[in-house]
Amino acid sequence: MxxxxxxxxxxxxxxxxxxxxxxxxxxxxxxxxxxxxxxxxxxxxxxxxxxxxxxxxxxxxxxxxxxxxxxxxxxxxxxxxxxxxxxxxxxxxxxxxxxxxxxxxxxxxxxxxxxxxxxxxxxxxxxxxxxxxxxxxxxxxxxxxxxxxxxxxxxxxxxxxxxxxDDGDGPDAALGLWAGRLPVVATWGAPIADPLLPPGIEPPPHISARTGRPITG
The missing domain is CATH 2.30.110.10 (Electron Transport, Fmn-binding Protein; Chain A)
Structure with a gap:
């Protein structure tokens, strides 16, 4: 605790x-x-x-x-x-x-x-x-x-x-307006190589595997 x-x-x-x-x-x-x-x-x-x-x-x-x-x-x-x-x-x-x-x-x-x-x-x-x-x-x-x-x-x-x-059971519920939550979903993009990186050097697996995965747990 x-x-x-x-x-x-x-x-x-x-x-x-x-x-x-x-x-x-x-x-x-x-x-x-x-x-x-x-x-x-x-x-x-x-x-x-x-x-x-x-x-x-x-x-x-x-x-x-x-x-x-x-x-x-x-x-x-x-x-x-x-x-x-x-x-x-x-x-x-x-x-x-x-x-x-x-x-x-x-x-x-x-x-x-x-x-x-x-x-x-x-x-x-x-x-x-x-x-x-x-x-x-x-x-x-x-x-x-x-x-x-x-x-x-x-x-x-x-x-x-x-x-x-918090206003779903209050007077404003009678307004007929949409209310709810808008989640934030952040993901890692595809790796972008250093412009000075020689050809043929690929991202290591631990980096490339993060593509498309959530940034936060």
């Missing part, structure tokens, strides 16, 4: 709140982009980035020169998956169906070489499963230019909305 704290307690739309830790894993598995919220020089900054995760931590990476990837100060990481639109009879009742997670914590900069490779592998495999073993591993110079942060998954809030409009 997710441990409630003053920051993660569900106050609004409590029915959408989830406390089972399995829902946090579901959101992290389905998403691809996280937004890292930090305060830099007294000003808020929100940075989009890819991520990886295991049972205990979420990993974020970027340039070692990035000011947003600073350890020691508290941050908030959000992951949101859009599942569809809720189209009601009135504008007031419109909304979206989504899966979202907010993670609070103090990031740790990963310096241990083995842990650094572990986190980068998780990040790579989350975005493109099979790619870590297919491509060249990072060199020492590349690792030195890379910052990797790990944030514990100890304090997190999860909300999921997956229902129909």
């Amino acid at each position: 997710l441990s409630p704290t003053p920051r993660t307690r569900h106050r609004r739309m409590k029915d959408n709140g989830r406390t089972d830790r399995a829902f946090l894993t579901e959101v992290l598995a389905a998403g691809l982009v996280a937004h890292l919220g930090v305060v830099i020089d007294g000003h808020p900054m929100v940075v989009p980035t890819v991520y990886g995760y295991d049972d205990q931590r979420i990993f974020l990476h970027g340039s070692a020169a990035s000011r947003s990837l600073t350890a020691g100060a508290e941050v908030c990481v959000t992951v949101t998956v859009l599942d569809g639109l809720i189209l009601a009879r009135s504008v007031f009742e419109h909304g979206i169906n989504y899966r979202s997670a907010m993670i609070y914590g103090v990031p740790e900069k990963i310096n241990d070489p083995d842990d650094l490779l572990y986190g980068l592998r998780l990040l790579t495999e989350h975005v493109a499963p099979g790619q870590w073993d297919y491509t060249r591993r990072p060199s020492k110079k590349e690792l030195a230019a890379t910052a990797l942060l790990a944030i514990p998954l100890a304090e997190a809030s999860v909300k999921i909305s997956d229902g129909p409009p």
Whole structure:
């Protein structure tokens, strides 16, 4: 179970709140982009980035020169998956169906070489499963230019909305207007080769097999 704290307690739309830790894993598995919220020089900054995760931590990476990837100060990481639109009879009742997670914590900069490779592998495999073993591993110079942060998954809030409009049994039902849900279905397209790729080099199976498949789980 997710441990409630003053920051993660569900106050609004409590029915959408989830406390089972399995829902946090579901959101992290389905998403691809996280937004890292930090305060830099007294000003808020929100940075989009890819991520990886295991049972205990979420990993974020970027340039070692990035000011947003600073350890020691508290941050908030959000992951949101859009599942569809809720189209009601009135504008007031419109909304979206989504899966979202907010993670609070103090990031740790990963310096241990083995842990650094572990986190980068998780990040790579989350975005493109099979790619870590297919491509060249990072060199020492590349690792030195890379910052990797790990944030514990100890304090997190999860909300999921997956229902129909709320005005089906109200006065607006008499308007005779269509209402319902418009799902979002995103799929991977066919691979497009690098223009400088020599002829005869085909996409590896783990990449070509994703064509036409859903982007999110």
